[in-house]
Amino acid sequence: MTLLIRSQAGRTAPPPTQRRRRLSSHSIMGPAMAAPALILLAVFLAIPFLGAIAMSFYRLQLNSTRAPRLIGLEQYSRLFADPDISAAFLHSLGNNFTFAAVVVPVQTGLALGLALLVNGKLRGMAVFRTMFFMPLVFPLALVAVVWRLIFARDDHGLLNSAISLFTGGSIGPHDWLGSSATAMGAIIVMSIWQSVSFQMIILLGGLQAVPHDLYEAASLDRAGRWSQFLHVTVPGIRNTLIFVALLTTVFSFRLFDQVYLLGQSGSVDIESTQTMMYQVITTGYDQNNIGQGAAMAVVFLVIVTIVAVIQRRLVRQEGSIR
Template sequence: MKSVEPAHSAPPGPEQTPSVTSVKPAPSTRPARPGRRNRDWVHGLLMSAPAVVGLIAFVGVPFGYAVVLSFYNVRLGSPLAPSFFGLEQYRRLFTDPDLSGPFLRALLNNLTFAVVVVPLQTTLALALAILLNRKLKAIGLFRSFFFMPVVFPIALVAVIWRLILARSDQGMLNSALDAVSFGNWGAFDWLGDGATAMASIIVLSVWQGVGFQMVILLAGLQQIPTELYEAAQLDRASRWHQFRHVTLPGIRGTLVFVAMLTSVLSFRVFDQVYVLIRGGGLDEDAARTVMYQAVTTAFDQNNIGQASAITVVFFLIVVVLTLIQRRVVRPENED
């Protein structure tokens, strides 16, 4: 009997070799490990620590001290110890005619200054940024020329504008108007007249500060892709439509930041007012601001407690107005 050997299958040929397909592992969808999140949080805290420490040391602590002083009767240079006043400083600020009148007038001047300066300076800064956002020879020279007033000390700026707005015939503005009117223009007191005192401060401040906002908006304009303008030109969009549908949406966040920054700076106006009132003949009642009122109350009247109350009230007003503005003009990505 023949033994039956088990059949052996032939080795697979080349055409029978099973193909091996490399399969890439699916990307991991697991969340970041807690250890990594903790390290990122620590790194972020360390990077922001210098700014936070400076903010607390130079803003938080002085403001907290001002809040405490507003509840006391503190006289600068007085031998008497400070006495607790409670809310008396705040009551006097709104009920005493000698205090409430100048304070409310200063607050109205601040609001007027902000309402005019914020849209005017932002619009001029945007116009200059668009004008200087060109590839021309010596364009850096023109940008430096418009930015130059920003680096001038405010005392120098005040002296320059005091010469321009001087009351005498030697004042540059009066001399120019006199020449244009063929000698029929008299010597007008631009700084001393109550109708033009605040307008003079507004023109001075816009001239000095518009270059800073211009640089910020210029940086925003340079971040807009040129392909968007090329596509708009292919669609035969006019320059106005390009500005409206490409430029403005592209810098909306930058415009919001510039408007908020200008608002905060406009409420802080003090230097030019102080210099021109003390040395330039500026009308004090027409141009006084809240910061000027607080400084003169503290160092001219030696009433530190009352000046602290003015500062606290003004700080709260500015915070409320800033939050309202932030809510109204917030960027689209925060809706």
């Protein structure tokens, strides 16, 4: 004990200059590690958003000899005062909320079910993991072609053929994409099929991080599978579930590709499937009104941010600071 005290007492503290160097190196490492992500966020998010704000104050048209004309807040006032523009804007926003209200809970629940399934220790489970993840690696254009064949309105459509087979031909073919009653539902089914595997992988990582000792302790307390799921699994992946729900919400409001690609066939009911991103693109490029499209994009981003903040406030992650 005396030797230990002497050895510790004999140690000399590093000089102040060396300590300052260590502190400065540690303070530099954090920003240096975060710099690539911050640069990418600035290039692909902050700068385009600031550019959209600037363009929304101008009357700007592509391939026009006229110089952009500063009109102030006119694009925003037209967005809420013009009956036609306001009606289309609110209708597209309503379609976005309808899509998100269905996709977020259904896709999150389905992803959790698939994650629980592939987390089991059964033979051939790697094959099932590959099959469930495979739709995510397919190009979205290919996915749209496949689902266009499934939802084809004639007798040769795969879904109509299956219904006719099981009903003995008593139910005729239905135009799944062209009918206002089923067009949004068809896009919802396609989107969930194509994207659920991404959420499944995230939730699978959360499930594998839950300590196995908790399940053993629950088994010793004679807790059944359902009780273990409610009191061990769900609390263990609570933060992961919240993250997946937030991510799915943002992706739901970003809906554009599915509507656009399926609409190329000319059989989609655009009025019932038109989303905000679709209206922004068509207004800016098809109607050649860049300023109005930029104003729509700015207002829509503000709405999505408010929705994400409200959702974040309602469901807090464990360990997060209010």
